Amino acid sequence: MARKQARRRKPKSTRQFKMPSIRIGRVVTPLVAVGIVIATYQLSLTLLDRPISSIQISGPFQRVSALQIEEAISDQIEAGFVGADLDRIQDRIVALPWIDQARVARRWPSRISITVTEQVPAAIWGERGLLNTRGELFVAEARHPPAELPRLSGPDDRSAEVAKRYLEVRDRLIPVGLDLQRVHLDARGSWDMTLQNGIKVRLGRRDVAQRTDLFLRVVTDIITSREKEIEYVDMRYGSGFTIGWNGGVTTPVPEQQQTEQEMLAARGID
Numbered sequence: 001m002a003r004k005q006a007r008r009r010k011p012k013s014t015r016q017f018k019m020p021s022i023r024i025g026r027v028v029t030p031l032v033a034v035g036i037v038i039a040t041y042q043l044s045l046t047l048l049d050r051p052i053s054s055i056q057i058s059g060p061f062q063r064v065s066a067l068q069i070e071e072a073i074s075d076q077i078e079a080g081f082v083g084a085d086l087d088r089i090q091d092r093i094v095a096l097p098w099i100d101q102a103r104v105a106r107r108w109p110s111r112i113s114i115t116v117t118e119q120v121p122a123a124i125w126g127e128r129g130l131l132n133t134r135g136e137l138f139v140a141e142a143r144h145p146p147a148e149l150p151r152l153s154g155p156d157d158r159s160a161e162v163a164k165r166y167l168e169v170r171d172r173l174i175p176v177g178l179d180l181q182r183v184h185l186d187a188r189g190s191w192d193m194t195l196q197n198g199i200k201v202r203l204g205r206r207d208v209a210q211r212t213d214l215f216l217r218v219v220t221d222i223i224t225s226r227e228k229e230i231e232y233v234d235m236r237y238g239s240g241f242t243i244g245w246n247g248g249v250t251t252p253v254p255e256q257q258q259t260e261q262e263m264l265a266a267r268g269i270d
Contacts, residue, residue: 050081050110059116063098069114072096081110089114097139100132121145123152123166125159135163154185161185165212169193172216176224197227204236211235219243 093102101117130139179196191203232244240254
């Protein structure tokens, strides 16, 4: 009797999960390289850094001394030649009164170079403040403001606007032999000017640009020939202006009446 061969059951195949292999060398090598670079950089800074041997300061030194600048940055210099923060040193210098700009640079092997530019006062602001050529208030209370400077006044947040109008008007007065001594803007927005010869010009609040242009085109010609007789000019009219003469006489001048002869005829002068 033939034996029945027993069927061998095939063992069930079990799926094996393999963890993804990570080649350590590919990760470690870049990290090591980065670490070496950082360590080399820090070591270089340590080796290169040294105490600052000298500070060279150059500038006009009319209002600020080199000693004042050194005192302002003394704590920053202690960081060393490489460790010194040049931007912070520059900020310290520019924060000094009368300093407009500053350039700070390293000079190998251990010297710091500083070049400063002082503010140039262009006008007196209010009672004792000083404005630079950009119309910025850089000294709030000057001890001895230069008497020859023009006087500008108005709300503190509009100093640049007042300075701009002063420069624009003055640029057109100089060619005809006149100059501007004072410009004032009050809290209501009304403008007044005073010429170097003492004649006052009232511009008011409305249409200031147009009134100023009319004054510069027409009235300046009258002033140059009769300035000793004129006390003020009032431009606050819809058309034309009024001239106030010494002695209390006034002459209204319509806008279309723009020649000196017509104006004098209206006043009764041949």
